[in-house]
Amino acid sequence: MNRLILSVLLIVLVGCDHQTGGSGRDKGDYEYLDTQTGLRVAYDVPSPITPDFIKEEWLYTLQCTELYASGPYVAMVKPGSFLPYSGMFYRGDEVIEIDADCLCIDVVAHEMIHYLLFENGLAVDNHESVLFSKCAPFSTLNEEYIY
Numbered sequence: 001m002n003r004l005i006l007s008v009l010l011i012v013l014v015g016c017d018h019q020t021g022g023s024g025r026d027k028g029d030y031e032y033l034d035t036q037t038g039l040r041v042a043y044d045v046p047s048p049i050t051p052d053f054i055k056e057e058w059l060y061t062l063q064c065t066e067l068y069a070s071g072p073y074v075a076m077v078k079p080g081s082f083l084p085y086s087g088m089f090y091r092g093d094e095v096i097e098i099d100a101d102c103l104c105i106d107v108v109a110h111e112m113i114h115y116l117l118f119e120n121g122l123a124v125d126n127h128e129s130v131l132f133s134k135c136a137p138f139s140t141l142n143e144e145y146i147y
């Protein structure tokens with residue numbers, strides 16, 4: 001693959017970091033609630049990433065992982081908040097944050113996999129679960145592929 005294209009893809013696709021602590025958020029504060037799943041979405045800033053898209057990603061992730069949990073709390077945050085990553089999962093309060101400008105190819109699903117693994121008492125500290133490559137394959141690319 002062309003090196004420039006690959007570099008551009010990496011910027012778009014890079015996955016996430018995760019924190020053992022909390023996000024400091026009030027999870028009662030959100031703009032969107034899906035009453036069927038419990039999914040909540042908060043917007044710190046405007047984002048082209050719609051609640052409908054996030055719900056689709058949640059339903060897809062449940063189906064693909066064959067895991068279950070009530071819907072997560074997802075916040076769209078100021079662009080560049082955790083560069084070079086596009087997403088973050090806070091285990092302390094089970095909050096997902098997504099860069100509001102992220103193109104989000106698999107990034108939302110990637111963070112949801114972290115959440116589902118955590119909720120189900122499975123590995124949460126790394127990306128060793130096969131579910132990342134199975135259900136969010138583009139999010140698992142990282143620096144080691146830059147050459």
Ligand SMILES: [Zn+2]
Pocket residue numbers: 015016017018110114127
């Ligand atoms: Zn991750």
